[in-house]
Amino acid sequence: MESVRCETMEDTQAWGFKLGQSLRAGDVVILDGPLGAGKTTLTQGIARGLGVKGRVTSPTFVIAREHRSLNDGPSLVHVDAYRLLDSGVDPLGALDSLDLDTDLLDSVVVAEWGGGLVEQIADRYLFVQLDRETAVAEDPESEARIISWEWRG
Template structure:
C-alpha cells in the first residue's frame, strides 16, 4: 500500500457517498498484492466502501455484494491492479483454508497481481498476505446518537499476519 495513505486512523462518513469517496481515496493508494479485510455488521457499508475502492483502483464492472457468488473479479481498465471482491465467510466453508478455497475458485486473476477485498474476513483470510489493512465499519454509535443517521465510523489499521 502506498505510504501516502495513513497506516491507521478513524473517519466519520455521513452518507453512502462519503463512504464511497473515502473508499476511492483508499483504492487509489492500493497496490497489487494488497489485502483489505472489511469488518462490520450487516448494513454497515462494506460493499459501499468496496464500490469506492473499485473506483479508486479504476476497475471494470458493477460492484455488488459477493454473498451469492463468493468472489467477484473486476479487471483493471488501465495498467493498475484488478480487484477480487470476496465474501470470506462463505469462502472459508468447512475446510478452514481460504487459500485453498480461493485456488479452487479457479480465478483468472493471480492474487499477487490484484487487490483482494474480503468482507467478513477477520479471523479467516489474514494468511493470504504477510500484511493487510483491517477496516472496521460501525453504524451503531451514530445511529444511537441519531436514529435517522446514515453515518458510519470507519476505523482502519495496517496489521502484520506474522505477529
C-alpha cells in the same frame, strides 16, 4: 487506529475512492462490520479508485468476483470470506479453487468478513472496521458510519 466519520453512502464511497487510489497490487483489505454497515458500499468506492470495470455488488452468492483493471493497474478481487469460512473446507483452498483469472499477488483483494482468512493469504493487510451503531445510537435517523483502519502484520 485512524478513523473518519462518513455521513452518507456517497461519503463512504468517496473515502473508498481515495483508499483505492492508494492501494497497490498485492494489498489485502479486510472489511469488518455488521450487516448493513457499508462494506460493499466502501468496496464500490475502492473499485472506482482502482479504476476497474464492472458493477460492484456483494459477492455473497458467488463467494468472489474479479474486476479487471481498465488501465494497467491491478485487478480487484472482492471476496465474501464469511462464505469461505463457513463452508467447512480449507478457506485458502476454496479461494484458490475459484480459478480466478488473476494471481492474487497481482491484484488488490478486498475481503468482507475476512478475519480468519487473511492470515492465510497475507503477512500484511489493512484492517477496516465499519461502525454504524455509534451514529444510530446518537441519532436513529442517521446514515453515518465511522470507519476505522490500520495496517497490521
